[in-house]
Amino acid sequence: MSNLDHGKFTRVTTLFHSLLGLDVFLLFFTGYAIMFNDELWWLLAVMGGASGVTAIHRITGIGLIALIVFWIVLQIISPTGRGNFSEILPGKDDFDAFVQDVQFMLGRADERHPNARQFAGYKADEVPLLSYIGKGVVFIFSIELTLLAISGLLIWSKTGLAAMFQTKAAAMAFVTFHGLLGVIMLMGVMFHVFEHGFHPAFYPVETKAFIPRSMVPEYHSDEDEEPDTTGIERLSLSPSWRTMSSIFGALTVIGIVSVLIGSIFDEGYPVPRELAIGGGPTSILLTIGINVGILVLGVGLVLSMYGNVLRIRWERQMEEEREGPAATDGGREEPSDD
């Protein structure tokens, strides 16, 4: 099982993160099944064809707006949310962390900067609420999701769209614009999955986003002395990590490159010169690459579900421990539903 580093997500945040992830994955699978229908014809079919795909995309679109608004309101009205606001602002430390990460990669630094640390171990106290990547993720995802929601609403009604733009081509161009906006998000989430699924100390999934901090016992050393390592050398590496991280790293890179190329050359804008009946893959390599990208996202979806399974198991275990040694004689405990 995974190691637990100090959790930072509250219970609500873990739930929100899982729901947001599920919703955005569905938006990806449906939205890009439309845009990349040449490459993802099977996905289009699985999602219920042209009408099914747009229906699911619209329903999850409404869901996304609900989630965004929920989160904004919560951050404004709750002291925790307001208190955290200053924590998400990027600062000099974050830039330093990026520079130090580059040095760490080149072997010129011995450790990652606290603002970059996913596994904090003994040094947990110096680690901020969000790493520099985390801050970037929050900013980019927020801007993207807001723009996507607004442009999505503008194209909601086809007659409204036609009223807004004089020609069909212009209207379609705006739909394309909406889809292109999501490409950054699409690539970003692939990276996010790699980052949180393949850290050697947490592989196969970093539980921080799934097990709320209230459920993680805090460990503080008795002495006040500064530990000088994170203690990562005491953890054992999973036997499959090397193979799996190499494969998945390669898939992530292929996926990102392919959707980027696809978004430029296969977006169907302004209008394909020849109307392609039934589509048909235009390039085998691109088709494979874009499908690899969808595979990476699929793995992300599975990992996110697995994270929730781990949370449920963890809850059970905590429950049993709370019951005391008396209940460990094999008596089964039903988990309570709080």
Add this chain to the structure above:
Amino acid sequence: MSGRQETPEVSGYARSHVAISAVVGILVAGLSVWWAQGFDIFYESLYRVSPTVEGGGIGADWVFGNTIPSLDFLIALVHAADVLMGAFILVMVFLHWAAFRRLADRMRQPGEERGEAVAADGGEQR
């Protein structure tokens, strides 16, 4: 694979021969599909009725395409943003990949036994 003598003609292929044949087979299959792809005359060029664009025939507005410059600009802008961010995200992937490998090297390797393996501090035991 068996070395039975009564059917010598089906036994005893050298591994390297099998491997070479397999590689060649896959290569040829791949190349032939690649080659056949460039083979077709695009069917719409054959069958499509071409309405005159000048006359504003059916579909002419598609040919003119989007005529709103600001929308053109927006799309170009998003493309540029996608490319920039894509490159940046790729850098981040490689950065983390490398960092993860360094961190993994510091961990106890699978199967490695060390005396002080008593993880009383809550460290992971496998």
